[in-house]
Structures are given as structure tokens and as C-alpha cells.
Amino acid sequence: TDHLKQCIESVLAARIPANRMQIAVVDDSTDNPNVESEVRTIAGDRVEFHHNPENLGMAGNWNRCISLARGSLVHILHDDDYVSPGFYSCIEALAARFPQASVYFSRVLQIDGSGSTNWVSPRLESFESYSREAGPLLYNCEVRFPGVVARREAYGRTGGFDASMRMTLDWDMWVRLISDGGAASVDATLAYYRRHEDAATSRFFRDGTYFREMLRMREVFATRHREFNRVEYTARLESELRNHLCVCRTQHDLEAISANLNVWRKFVPWHRRCRYVIRDVSEAIIRALRV
Numbered sequence: 001t002d003h004l005k006q007c008i009e010s011v012l013a014a015r016i017p018a019n020r021m022q023i024a025v026v027d028d029s030t031d032n033p034n035v036e037s038e039v040r041t042i043a044g045d046r047v048e049f050h051h052n053p054e055n056l057g058m059a060g061n062w063n064r065c066i067s068l069a070r071g072s073l074v075h076i077l078h079d080d081d082y083v084s085p086g087f088y089s090c091i092e093a094l095a096a097r098f099p100q101a102s103v104y105f106s107r108v109l110q111i112d113g114s115g116s117t118n119w120v121s122p123r124l125e126s127f128e129s130y131s132r133e134a135g136p137l138l139y140n141c142e143v144r145f146p147g148v149v150a151r152r153e154a155y156g157r158t159g160g161f162d163a164s165m166r167m168t169l170d171w172d173m174w175v176r177l178i179s180d181g182g183a184a185s186v187d188a189t190l191a192y193y194r195r196h197e198d199a200a201t202s203r204f205f206r207d208g209t210y211f212r213e214m215l216r217m218r219e220v221f222a223t224r225h226r227e228f229n230r231v232e233y234t235a236r237l238e239s240e241l242r243n244h245l246c247v248c249r250t251q252h253d254l255e256a257i258s259a260n261l262n263v264w265r266k267f268v269p270w271h272r273r274c275r276y277v278i279r280d281v282s283e284a285i286i287r288a289l290r291v
Contacts, residue, residue, distance in 0.1 A: 001038055003080040003194065008042045010082035014089070021088070022070050024048035025079075028061040059163035066155045073104075074152050080194040081146040087190040091149045094184050098130045102154035102181030103174060106190040108144040113196030121147065124185040132182035134175045138221050139233055141171035146191035154180050167204040168213040172220065179224070206248075208259035211241050215267060238268055242276065 011023055023043070027035050029052045036049045048068075056064060065076050073095060077083065087106065094104050105127060110119035121144055126136050137143065148170075158176040161169045177183065195201055204210045214237050221228045241264055248256040265273070 005042050007079050007082045013085045026065050027051045029055040059161040059169050063160040069152050073149050075149045077146055082192050084190045090186055094186050098184040101184045103150040103177040103183045105143050105185040106147040108147040108191045108193045109189055110193045110195055123187050127183045127185035130184045134178040137175055138228055143174055144193040145170055146193050150177055167210045168217050206256040208263045211263045
């Protein structure tokens with residue numbers, strides 16, 4: 001409830017009248033029967049409330065948001081994220097400067113459950129003067145959802161979010177939007193993305209879903225983008241998965257280790273796995289001798 005309140009109030013703080021900006025909460029059939037009353041307490045009639053009779057899942061609910069939107073620009077903001085007061089005016093100016101673009105980005109501060117900052121999204125210089133080249137996002141998605149605004153018509157042309165994906169559906173969508181009409185970005189940190197242990201993102205990292213979908217994205221990008229370097233992508237993913245396994249071991253998270261090791265065995269050739277084992281053993285021996 002506190003996060004939802006912060007989210008809604010951050011949008012209302014922009015003080016954009018109803019005839020210029022539609023604000024709606026789309027409840028994906030949550031277990032909380034008091035969501036609508038909570039929204040009314042926070043925002044009165046300024047915010048529309050829509051309840052899905054049945055749970056549509058992430059992709060289904062995001063596509064529902066798009067279908068309910070009446071404006072030309074759509075900002076989907078998760079209930080535990082929020083924006084700075086200048087977010088909408090900055091994006092509006094960016095859209096006026098680059099009306100041909102399908103999607104617009106701002107930089108984002110990543111925060112934990114308590115609100116402490118633990119990461120800042122990097123500057124996307126290639127998009128600051130508009131670009132239709134998706135290359136910078138084909139190897140690592142450094143864009144976060146609360147910092148993204150897209151044209152409603154572009155969502156329609158690209159088919160919306162892919163419900164067959166669970167973890168990388170946003171990344172897939174941003175790349176498709178860039179290919180559709182290009183992107184423009186601003187070098188300003190104007191949105192806040194909350195990542196905490198209760199979030200679906202954290203669960204998908206633990207159960208191996210993230211890395212399985214990253215392998216799927218490799219095939220998607222290889223099919224759609226001629227400039228895509230499969231070897232470079234594979235090397236990056238292998239390194240990321242190995243580092244993630246090291247973190248899981250440090251945390252003694254046996255369930256996460258088991259799930260992600262299954263992906264590791266299917267993904268990394270046996271001769272490279274042997275090389276890593278030999279290197280790990282050698283490093284352990286060297287550390288022991290130093291002691």
C-alpha cells in the first residue's frame with residue numbers, strides 16, 4: 001500500500017490536468033479487495049480504476065493498459081515504482097523534438113525494498129539525438145520500465161508484449177519498438193525502479209528462468225537483426241551466468257544453485273566447463289598456499 005501510494009502521488013505531483021493526461025490503475029485481479037478504495041483515498045476521482053475479472057499475467061495486464069489508453073503516449077508504471085516531478089514534462093519535450101520516434105527513454109535509479117539506491121542506468125548516448133539502430137540494446141538491456149514511454153500506435157504496430165515470455169518481455173518490446181520507429185533518450189535520471197526479494201524479477205533469477213529466456217533472446221535477435229553478433233552475446237551471457245552462480249554460492253542458496261546449474265550444463269560446452277573447474281581449483285590452491 002505504501003508503495004502504491006508513493007507511485008500514484010509521484011504521478012499526481014506533475015499536476016497535469018485530466019484533459020491532457022489520463023491516469024488509470026489497472027488491477028490484475030489481485031487478492032486485495034480494498035485496492036479501489038485505497039486508490040480513491042489517495043487520488044479521488046482523478047484516477048480511473050479498472051479491475052480485470054481474472055488474472056492476465058504480466059504481458060496480458062500490460063497489453064490491457066495499452067488497450068485502455070486514450071492518449072498518443074503511454075507510460076506503464078508498476079505499483080512499486082515511481083517518477084520524479086519533471087519526468088512527464090521532460091518526456092513530452094523529447095517527444096515534441098523527435099515525433100518520429102516510437103519510444104522514449106529516461107535514465108533510472110534502481111532502489112531496493114527500503115528505497116536505498118543500488119544502481120543507476122547508464123547514459124544512452126546513441127539515442128540522445130534519435131536512432132533506429134537497436135544495436136546498443138541487443139547485448140544488454142540497460143533500460144528500465146519506469147523510464148520508458150512509447151507511442152500507443154507503435155505498440156499496436158508491433159503487436160504488444162509477448163505473453164510467452166516471463167522475464168525478457170520488456171527487453172523484447174523495447175527492441176521491437178526501436179526497430180519500428182526509432183528511439184530518443186534524455187540524459188536525466190527521472191524514474192525509480194524498485195527491485196526487491198519479493199519481486200518476480202528476483203524469483204526468476206533464482207529459478208533459472210532469466211537465463212533460459214536470455215538464451216531464447218539470442219535466437220530471436222539472431223533471426224531479426226543481421227548485425228547481431230551471436231558469439232559476443234554468448235560470451236557475455238556465459239560470464240553473467242557464472243558470476244550469478246558465484247553469488248548464489250556465497251549466499252548458500254542451494255535451490256538457486258541447482259536451478260541455474262541446470263542451465264549452465266545445457267548452455268556451456270563441456271570443454272569450457274572443464275576449463276572453469278581447473279581454473280577454480282588452481283585459484284583455490286594458490287589462495288591456500290598464500291595462507
